[in-house]
Amino acid sequence: MAYALQQLINGVALGMIYGLIAVGYTMVYGIIGMINFAHGDIFMVGAFISLISFVLISSGGWAAGPGAILLVLLVSMAVTALYGWSVERVAYRPLRGSFRLAPLISAIGMSIVLQNYVQVAQGARVKPMESIVTGGVELWHGNGFAVSISTMQAMIVIVTLVVLAVFTWLVTRTPLGRAMRACEQDRKMAGLLGIDTDRTISITFVIGAALAAVAGTMYLLRYGVIDFYIGFLAGVKAFTAAVLGGIGSLPGAVLGGLLIGLIETFWSAYFSVQYKDVATFAILVITLIFMPTGLLGRAEVEKV
């Protein structure tokens, strides 16, 4: 029981990271109907920017306190958002209105570019970073197994919830969010009504990339090692989360992320670590086959 509770805590912390990435997938899919294949790599770029910022701060003689973490988070969000914007501008916007496969291929190309760019620029070796956030609270002690929640896990959950709250406010309460939802429903009509759809789509990419940067920073702080390849697997899993929650649905993406995090953690804890990715992929396949709209998605009606 205690063991399961501990896994629950671990799973929620992991799921939050997936949820943050999944929101980026689901937003982009909702608004332009494409899988932004490079989004996982945007997450990786975010993690690298945070790493560089942390090293810069520590070599500048700053103590790594909450202020430093907040600063790093903001820097990472800003730069990663710029990456997200540039990717959309260079690789996707010229292909808008083109046939369906073109943006997907372009996105796969962009994913390869980002991965190898970081590899060339920062080296192929894994980058370790000493943990900054340490300590934790022992919640419960039973049967010789202590259930604890580390400060890091608590921080992931709190930061994610705060970021998601801001994001939800942005989407539901501001003119920008209204424009985004309008574009999602009917891009052509939104354009006719005076919404600058190109700008709205750009902002969607910017927000998605900023959320991925938060996820990247949390990932870096939690695991302490990153390399240029972390984006692929995290991206596929986050996409699975988005699909599981119902693609296009923002609460669905977070719910899906949590579920994927929990499933992965419990699978690793009770079955086998080697096959944890198979478990995730199997869930993706099963969801799509039996419930293509996901948990919170709307069914698509096809008109002939």
Added chain:
Amino acid sequence: MSGVAVPHEGGVPHNDDGVPDPGEMTGIPRTAAPPPPRPPLAHALRDAGIAALVALGLFIPLVGLRTDVGPSGGGLFIRTRWTDVAIIVGLVFAGRLALNLWESLRPERRAPTARRTALLGRIGLLVAPVLLGFAIALPFLPGTSRYVLDLGILVLTYVMLGWGLNIVVGLAGLLDLGYVAFYAVGAYSYALLSTTVGLSFWICLPLAGLLAAFWGVLLGFPVLRLRGDYLAIVTLAFGEIIRVVLINWVSLTGGPNGISGIPRPSFFGLSFSAGGGPGSFSDFFGLEPSPTHRVVFLYYLILALALLTNWVTLRLRRQPLGRAWEALREDEIACRALGINVTNTKLTAFAIGAMFGGFAGAFFATRQAFVSPESFTFIESAIILAIVVLGGLGSQLGVALAALIMIGGFEAFRDLEEWRMLAFGAAMVVIMVWRPRGMVSTRTPSISLGKRKSISGDLVGEGHG
């Protein structure tokens, strides 16, 4: 300046055609007056300046500040590389400026005249026979080294994989991102059958194809209802599942170490042993024993397999099955309404595409004499799909050309290590942006009323799902 070029306050402009923002999106959208012509140089300079600014923001952290593990193995430290950043930003500025000036100064594109189109068509008809002739003659051309032959084998393997995937994506319109799974099934089938049971290559080749086709049906069955991007992601997941199983099922597949010592193929029972000796190829034909014989043989083997793929595809396109594939690609609902069995049509496309992937896999295993899961990563699937799409979906010649350019170009920059993969990805993006329909953007309809003629790729509903 006629006052239209509103300077953007900081940040980056969101539309570079100079139209002012609609503001707060309240009220009635203004009637857009046609923008008067601007001085091209000023606009181009401003735009390039903005691009350079963005590049500065992008490259300062990741290129300018390189993190390295300290010499003592301790924490990371930063090495600055400002000159590199300056060079890149300069390149971005110059490139963007040149692009802008080219856009505004280039002469009006002349409408294609009938004569020009006819001329291009005639040249296009010549390309395929010339390429084929070159491919057949390559081993005997003067100056063909072992390296060139190896490269030819590699390119032809990708041509074959591209043609195989073209059946699934180009003809049937089913987007498959896990094609490498069938390649892996073929390779491991041959590797396991030959090393454990001791079957020869020529028996294993059809078996590998059959097994891959079987897996194609097995994986195709659950995804019958899915379309487009969803199908792509599920096939990607299948590809990854097969790879993870190959890595972890150590007792059967040898895990990450793979299977080595896979037997080489023989030429009607004649082996290609380097030392010659009785029963070997060189002994039978009275030739000087040479390791080149095997390479030449492998070259012709993959050429024959690739041509077989092409021939089967071309024949199938004229038969009811191929026509059903193409009809399915264009409109699935209409297909159902016309009484085409969609299930069987999709499954045969998966099976036949997978079968050729399996053949190519068996060839890969026998050429390398070694297989490991590392050869079957997602990136392989992406490369094969990229070849098909960049060449022009459904165009056999386009796929061959794309394989030649992408794989040949990729190998030509072998010394550049990590850079060439970067260039490969960039090439994918650039070609897609430049020609979304691929390099060969015309298609030949399978059936036409009267004279056969090429049509634009835009008229074909490829990749809809």
